[in-house]
Amino acid sequence: MKRLLGHTLTWMTIAFAATTVATPMGPSDIVKTTTDKVLERVQNDRNALYSDPGRMYGLVAELIFPHFDFGIMSQWVLGKHWKEADEETRENFLEQFRRLLVRTYATALLNFSDQAITYPPADQKGSANTAMVKQQITQPGSATIPVIYRLHNKFGDWKVFDVSVDGVSLIRTYRASFGSMIRADGLNALIDSLNAKNQQYSGNQ
Helix, strand or coil: CHHHHHHHHHHHHHHCCCCCCCCCCCHHHHHHHHHHHHHHHHHHHHHHHHHCHHHHHHHHHHHHHHHECHHHHHHHHHCHHHHHCCHHHHHHHHHHHHHHHHHHHHHHHHCCCCCEEECCCCCCCCCCCEEEEEEEEECCCCCCEEEEEEEEECCCCEEEEEEEECCEEHHHHHHHHHHHHHHHHCHHHHHHHHHHHHHCCCCCC
C-alpha cells in the first residue's frame, strides 16, 4: 500500500502546479498545461531542490496545493470522526494532514524521471460542477498506470478532491489507515503522531 501511495502522490504532484493565466482554465487544460510546467521546473532545478528540502517543500506548498480542496479531503478522510470533532481539532488535523502531504509530495516529485504521460478521453459524469481527468503513465519496462483525477468547482476555481492510481483512491487509502489509528488510540493521538513525524522534517511547510 505504501508503494502505491507513493505512486499516487507522484502523479498528483506532477499534475497540479499553479499557473498564471488571463482566464480560468477547465480541469483538463489545467492538468495538461501544468504537467509540463512542473516537470520543466523540477528537471531544471533538480540538484538545488534535492540538496535543499526547504526549497522543495516551498515549491509544493506554494505552487501545487492551491489546487487542492483540503477541507473536503479532510472531511472525507476522517468520515464520522470529522463530524464528532470540535473546530480546533479539525483545524489541527487539516494542518498536519497538509504538512504530511507536502513532505511526501516533495520526496515523490524528486524521484520522477522519464515516464511518458498521455491523456485518454474521460467519460464526464455528474454535474457541471464536477469533472474527471484521466492520465496514463508509461514507465519503461512496466505496465501503463492509469490515473484518474476528480475535481469540483464550488467557488469559480477547479480543485482536486480525490485521485485514483490503478484503481486505488487516495482518500480511501488514508481513510482506512487513519481510521484504524483512531479506533486504537483516538483522533488526538493521530494528530499528535502526524505532528511528531512532520517535525522530523525541516523546511518551509
